[in-house]
Amino acid sequence: MISFDFEYYRPDTLKEAVDIFLKLDKEGKSPVYYGGGTELISMARVGSQSFGAVVDIKNIPECKVLGFNADTLCLGSAITLSDITEANYFPLLSKTAGRIADHTMQGKITFGGNLASTIIYRETVLPLLLTNARLTVAGKNGLAEVEIGQVFKERLRLQKGEFLVKATIDKKFLIAPYFHVKKTKNEKIDYPLITAEGLKLDGYVRIAFSGLASYPFREANIENMLNDSSLEFSQRADKIVQALSGVITSDLYGSAEYRKYVLKNTIVNILETLKDQ
């Protein structure tokens, strides 16, 4: 049971959503945008978050798109993780979505909700970082399309009143060889000790991580080390572990030292797997 009251709004258009959000904010009602609501409800129930109004974006057609437009795959922010796995247009993203929470929850958690989560893992961003996805953001000045790196820096950084409408990914990435490795401490369904994902494009391996640090990331210098053919696989892995040692997290799921051990083995395994692809 949620112990406080709030108002509920379900706009039908992008403009309605932004307008009502800004109006509610001006009235001091601390509104939040609402997708699947799994995180907001659970946090509200235990009293760790409160809000005076929710603006549910699930009825806005632009936020529900899932399909192709010319040479891009369009993924609306209000589609669920189950929508992604059932459609399976982008196998790497399907793998990612299929390993977040459990199957029933995947039917409620939205793509945008996972990207904007306050929980640090935000694993659906990894395929977006790997493909230089473009994000469409709605705000008081209308729509803006930006490269993901402009608004996702450790987490989604939007201005007050803005919300994510959709992500678009170039088709060429959808058929590239990929890998998805999610290591958890105990159970299959859990937050990641390490999630490593990547694509191989034109002989070059791209890689991104979640769970390793307190935020998901992709870094150019790490990819350069990964692709340094002058070094053996284990030497490349050692260099990467050393380069990341300052950001690797130590928490209940695993110490930094344990994560480094798992990371090294994961990188070597990935390189072995991809060498002939």
Next chain:
Amino acid sequence: MYSLKGKNIVQLNVNKEIHDVVIRPSDVLLNTLRDQLGLTGAKPGCENGDCGACTVLIDGWPVKSCLMLTVEALGKKITTVEGLKNVPIQKAFIEKFAFQCGYCTSGFLLVCHALATIHPYPPDIVIDEWLQSNICRCTSYEEIGNAVRAILSGEI
């Protein structure tokens, strides 16, 4: 734009019947079903989306009713365990001894029924993925797996 403020009477379609209920926007579906309609088949467990004891079907898909606002369910078809009438999975649970204390049973029944309806011929990995959404602290997992495989194979 639809909006809801304060307490209101709304209509819910539950088990193919329309019910009037009084809700506030912050009410979750689990509590509305239990407290207003007396449908106690959906069980409060963790109330955090982890255990699956509160699972219901929304338009045929399993949803954890502890993490759904009642207002989100307006206009949708809600099925609770009370709405399952003599479906094969119920017989299978009895014949395969797929429960002990029974607290998780209604949630498992609904997940299994949805799986058999949506994916009548699922590979084992899909069955495992669906069943991993629910927890049975009596650990009847083997028997629950046998029950769902029995209906999927046509044995029951």
